[in-house]
Amino acid sequence: MDATPDPTPNQPAPMGQQQVALVQESFGRVAPAADAVADAFYDRLFEMSPDVRTLFPDEMGPQKKKLMQMLGMAVAGLDRPDEVVPVLQGLGSRHADYGVEERHYGDVGAALLHTLEGGLGEEWTPDVRDAWVATWGLVSGVMIEAQRAAPT
Numbered sequence: 521m522d523a524t525p526d527p528t529p530n531q532p533a534p535m536g537q538q539q540v541a542l543v544q545e546s547f548g549r550v551a552p553a554a555d556a557v558a559d560a561f562y563d564r565l566f567e568m569s570p571d572v573r574t575l576f577p578d579e580m581g582p583q584k585k586k587l588m589q590m591l592g593m594a595v596a597g598l599d600r601p602d603e604v605v606p607v608l609q610g611l612g613s614r615h616a617d618y619g620v621e622e623r624h625y626g627d628v629g630a631a632l633l634h635t636l637e638g639g640l641g642e643e644w645t646p647d648v649r650d651a652w653v654a655t656w657g658l659v660s661g662v663m664i665e666a667q668r669a670a671p672t
Contacts, residue, residue, distance in 0.1 A: 535658065539651035540598040546648050547595040550639040551588070557639055558584035565631035572627065575619050594659050605662055612666030620667065625660040632656060 550557050562580060566573045576583055590611065597604030636652055637644045 535598065535651070535654045537599070538647075539654055542648050542651040543598060543655050544595055546636065546640055546643065546652070547591065549643065550636065551592060553639065554588040555584065557635060558587050560638060561587065561631055561635040564634050565627060568631060569624065569627040572624055575624075595655070598655065598658075608659060608662040609666040612663030613670040615663060616667045616670035616672070622664055622667070625664060629653075629656040629660060 562576075562584065593607060594604055597607075633649065633652055633656070637649070640648065
């Protein structure tokens with residue numbers, strides 16, 4: 521399973537309608553298993569980057585819900601960037617206060633792709649993968665720019 525994102529997080533690739541549809545459809549397939557998806561995501565993230573575990577609370581239940589809500593919001597709004605971008609900017613600004621570093625976004629993207637690949641199985645096609653890489657490039661790019669602009 522090769523789940524390393526291709527684009528640099530702060531250089532998002534443009535997304536077309538086909539990619540938006542692939543991301544929305546594939547997320548719809550994994551969203552009903554939100555708890556298992558969030559568990560798999562954080563297990564993979566902490567396996568890849570044990571140092572980020574300290575950025576999270578001991579009780580991960582609320583954090584896992586926030587993750588799935590954020591993903592759901594971002595995925596649902598891919599065709600409405602004027603609504604989604606301000607939310608992602610706010611999230612990126614807050615991440616500056618949490619101790620998140622730019623390098624963490626790559627690990628988060630890799631953990632996300634790995635989790636989706638496992639959850640989608642045979643439905644994880646090269647086109648679906650490319651659509652998710654573009655999505656993570658967009659999401660992380662907006663968040664990183666907002667984090668950079670946040671007061672220190």
